[in-house]
Amino acid sequence: MSIMPPSHRVWWNQPIHKIEVTWVIIALVWCLVLFLWMPYWHVYGEQNLSNESYKTSAELFEAKTQRMVDKYTVRTESEAEIPVVAPPAGSDVYLVGRLWDWWPILELEKDKSYRVHISSLDYQHGFSLQPVNINLQILPQYETVITLTPTTTGSFGIICNEYCGVGHHQMLGKIIVK
Amino acid sequence: MAVKMFRRCPDSGLYFHKSAESLMKAHAVLGVVFLLIGGIFGLLVAATRAPGIHLLDAETFYMALTTHGTAILIFWVIAFEVAVLYFASSTLLRCRPATPRLGWLGFVLMLLGSLITTAAFFRGNSSVMFTSYVPMPAEPIFYLGLILFAVGALIGCFIFLGTLVIAKEEKTYDGSIPLVTFGALVATIIAVFTIASGAVILIPTLLWSLGIISDIDPAMYRVIWWGLGHSSQQINVAAHVSIWYAIAAIVFGAKPMSEKVSRGAFLLYILFLQLASAHHILVDPGISSTWKVFNTSYAMYLAVLASMIHGLTVPGCIEVAQRKKGYTNGLFEWLRKAPWENPVFSGMFMSLIIFGFIGGITGVVMGTEQINLIIHNTIFVPAHFHATVAVGTTLAFMAITYFLIPVLFRRKLIWPTMCKWQPYLFAGGMTIMILLLLGAGTLGVPRRHWDVNFTDAALQYEFAGTAISMLGMAVIGSIIASVGGALFCLIAVGSLIFGEKLDTGASFLSSFGFPMAETSYDVERPDKLELAPIEDTGNGGEHHEAKGTFVLALVFLASFVIYFFINAKYLSSLWPMM
Ligand code: HEM
Ligand SMILES: [Cu+2]
Ligand SMILES: [Cu+2]
Numbered sequence: 175m176s177i178m179p180p181s182h183r184v185w186w187n188q189p190i191h192k193i194e195v196t197w198v199i200i201a202l203v204w205c206l207v208l209f210l211w212m213p214y215w216h217v218y219g220e221q222n223l224s225n226e227s228y229k230t231s232a233e234l235f236e237a238k239t240q241r242m243v244d245k246y247t248v249r250t251e252s253e254a255e256i257p258v259v260a261p262p263a264g265s266d267v268y269l270v271g272r273l274w275d276w277w278p279i280l281e282l283e284k285d286k287s288y289r290v291h292i293s294s295l296d297y298q299h300g301f302s303l304q305p306v307n308i309n310l311q312i313l314p315q316y317e318t319v320i321t322l323t324p325t326t327t328g329s330f331g332i333i334c335n336e337y338c339g340v341g342h343h344q345m346l347g348k349i350i351v352k
Numbered sequence: 353m354a355v356k357m358f359r360r361c362p363d364s365g366l367y368f369h370k371s372a373e374s375l376m377k378a379h380a381v382l383g384v385v386f387l388l389i390g391g392i393f394g395l396l397v398a399a400t401r402a403p404g405i406h407l408l409d410a411e412t413f414y415m416a417l418t419t420h421g422t423a424i425l426i427f428w429v430i431a432f433e434v435a436v437l438y439f440a441s442s443t444l445l446r447c448r449p450a451t452p453r454l455g456w457l458g459f460v461l462m463l464l465g466s467l468i469t470t471a472a473f474f475r476g477n478s479s480v481m482f483t484s485y486v487p488m489p490a491e492p493i494f495y496l497g498l499i500l501f502a503v504g505a506l507i508g509c510f511i512f513l514g515t516l517v518i519a520k521e522e523k524t525y526d527g528s529i530p531l532v533t534f535g536a537l538v539a540t541i542i543a544v545f546t547i548a549s550g551a552v553i554l555i556p557t558l559l560w561s562l563g564i565i566s567d568i569d570p571a572m573y574r575v576i577w578w579g580l581g582h583s584s585q586q587i588n589v590a591a592h593v594s595i596w597y598a599i600a601a602i603v604f605g606a607k608p609m610s611e612k613v614s615r616g617a618f619l620l621y622i623l624f625l626q627l628a629s630a631h632h633i634l635v636d637p638g639i640s641s642t643w644k645v646f647n648t649s650y651a652m653y654l655a656v657l658a659s660m661i662h663g664l665t666v667p668g669c670i671e672v673a674q675r676k677k678g679y680t681n682g683l684f685e686w687l688r689k690a691p692w693e694n695p696v697f698s699g700m701f702m703s704l705i706i707f708g709f710i711g712g713i714t715g716v717v718m719g720t721e722q723i724n725l726i727i728h729n730t731i732f733v734p735a736h737f738h739a740t741v742a743v744g745t746t747l748a749f750m751a752i753t754y755f756l757i758p759v760l761f762r763r764k765l766i767w768p769t770m771c772k773w774q775p776y777l778f779a780g781g782m783t784i785m786i787l788l789l790l791g792a793g794t795l796g797v798p799r800r801h802w803d804v805n806f807t808d809a810a811l812q813y814e815f816a817g818t819a820i821s822m823l824g825m826a827v828i829g830s831i832i833a834s835v836g837g838a839l840f841c842l843i844a845v846g847s848l849i850f851g852e853k854l855d856t857g858a859s860f861l862s863s864f865g866f867p868m869a870e871t872s873y874d875v876e877r878p879d880k881l882e883l884a885p886i887e888d889t890g891n892g893g894e895h896h897e898a899k900g901t902f903v904l905a906l907v908f909l910a911s912f913v914i915y916f917f918i919n920a921k922y923l924s925s926l927w928p929m930m
Binding site: 178201229320 | 481532602612633634635637640653654660668722725728800804809885913
């Protein structure tokens with residue numbers, strides 16, 4: 175009875191059921207596989223989060239983004255005249271998350287790599303690239319850098335999946351891949 | 353002359369101490385009230401997330417979601433857990449509780465704290481979700497209420513530890529403490545750590561919201577906050593696993609297959625408690641992959657191993673007990689002939705199955721560093737933890753309540769037919785909701801989101817039709833689960849008020865934390881709790897193995913492996929990134 179003291183005073187010397195031992199071993203092996211899979215994927219997998227990130231500030235990050243926008247804007251979209259920025263392949267690309275949009279729109283080339291810097295100017299946000307389904311936590315004061323290589327063309331949505339206030343569900347951005 | 357403070361429940365043989373039982377009742381009732389409040393908001397949230405209904409406006413939705421998460425995950429679960437601690441110490445060890453007056457102080461703090469935070473929700477300026485990530489501010493009273501509540505719970509933990517010491521000194525039991533009490537001890541140790549993390553992060557946050565501290569680092573906040581947020585889930589697991597063992601003992605007279613394995617598994621929960629709870633911050637900046645990979649697994653996922661062990665030994669001990677009673681045909685006669693119409697058993701068993709098969713598997717898969725990239729903050733995450741905490745923990749607590757109402761409250765359950773159906777409604781509805789939300793989340797649908805059709809946004813994005821329809825259909829499960837949840841609250845509170853009295857000393861007030869009439873307590877000192885009787889090996893000395901359970905375990909493992917590699921495959925289809 176599990177609600178009474180063990181029937182043997184020296185319970186830790188009692189034999190263990192064979193089934194229990196077998197299961198513990200099987201389960202342990204699987205747990206080790208689960209662990210080893212992560213370093214394995216760091217070596218052989220292509221989808222790994224970089225370890226590159228920097229402390230930054232809203233002003234600094236906004237200024238860097240503005241510089242890129244000034245340099246590489248090719249047109250604007252929608253009534254809000256959101257700049258569409260087409261930076262050269264391999265370059266540093268900046269994306270701002272703020273209440274409530276991802277800014278600016280990025281136009282990238284297929285199969286080219288970009289160093290994408292992302293940060294928040296205010297609260298925490300969730301970078302969620304759809305339908306590719308890459309999801310990152312974006313924090314203010316921290317600049318996340320990932321090297322991204324789009325392999326499909328089309329227009330992709332960036333939604334916000336960290337709650338950031340009453341306009342959270344209006345926070346969208348866009349990446350166009352040509 | 354010594355005072356008689358104990359009563360012996362004639363139905364269960366358990367001894368209840370007057371002060372301890374009053375504390376148990378008060379905490380359990382407090383919990384159920386918040387389950388009801390939280391549940392109502394859960395339904396409102398679910399009805400808003402369904403695009404076809406879209407019930408609440410955005411502002412109310414985010415307020416309702418904050419209320420649902422906090423009221424139910426913190427107030428319901430923890431208040432009930434403190435009741436379980438009094439039960440596992442004072443009742444199971446037949447011991448007087450340490451410092452019952454302080455126990456009431458703890459209760460009052462929990463009551464006050466929960467009321468204060470609830471007031472903050474309804475004032476509308478604290479819709480920050482229960483995680484309250486900085487720098488989004490809530491009103492100071494939001495944090496203050498949580499802190500008071502946590503201090504109250506901490507007092508409950510120390511009284512539990514104190515009661516264990518008294519029981520040992522006064523020799524109220526023979527041998528070692530029962531497995532269930534051991535599990536509760538593990539939960540308590542984790543709770544003390546958890547509340548310490550909570551203090552380290554919530555007190556500065558309170559000061560920040562008052563303007564005394566100027567800045568809280570958002571990355572540091574997340575690491576320490578999840579030291580609270582994750583560890584508290586480990587408390588829930590330790591608590592509901594203890595209840596599974598308790599119910600196996602109560603319903604079947606089952607004893608652990610081996611004390612060593614079950615206790616060892618509980619210990620793993622403490623040793624491999626993820627101190628910083630890395631799996632919540634796998635896609636955060638500022639933290640290295642090495643740190644993430646190591647801390648999410650400690651190189652071998654031994655806390656996962658622990659749950660996999662309990663997943664075998666709990667049904668295993670039931671199987672052995674049933675086989676001993678003669679249900680020996682085939683692999684599963686023991687299970688088929690189990691008392692499926694008894695909600696104490698059916699609730700417990702569904703809690704175990706859904707916790708393991710759905711909650712466990714999805715949790716480990718999304719807690720893998722790279723796979724988290726496709727799951728982080730999608731509605732997959734709430735789907736996962738409804739399997740762990742809404743079905744695993746909450747349904748286990750519901751199941752033990754069906755046992756406690758006659759035994760502790762001395763009231764007969766009202767509506768026996770409804771009692772029979774309630775666990776199925778709740779578990780069934782939840783399962784429908786969970787599976788559909790897992791599906792929608794896999795397709796990228798975000799959590800905590802008022803409008804996945806993005807109606808007034810400057811830019812547009814359209815989710816796949818299947819994603820939206822799964823999100824929409826999930827509400828059917830939510831409604832069924834809510835009916836089940838509401839039924840539970842009605843049965844529980846209804847039985848406390850209208851249920852037939854099983855003890856002449858029971859009264860309206862004694863259902864809510866006041867002692868029963870003096871005459872009910874007629875035992876001065878309970879008999880010493882003896883060792884569990886030594887197993888007779890059953891029919892003619894034949895030894896029973898839990899073969900059916902082992903087969904179930906292998907099915908579980910196969911599902912786990914398949915599901916893991918499906919997700920790994922999905923991950924490999926993403927754009928390359930580094
Ligand atoms: C009547 C049954 C319930 C229904 C219909 C329900 C439904 C939901 C829904 C639809 C969400 C929102 C997901 C989102 O938009 O992100 C949610 C969130 C949540 N639920 Fe439930 N739930 C129920 C019971 C429970 C129970 C019993 C628990 C825990 C013991 C629980 C804990 C939570 C938590 C912690 C959240 C997250 C809140 C947040 O994101 O801040 N729920 N629930
Ligand atoms: Cu947001
Ligand atoms: Cu966790």
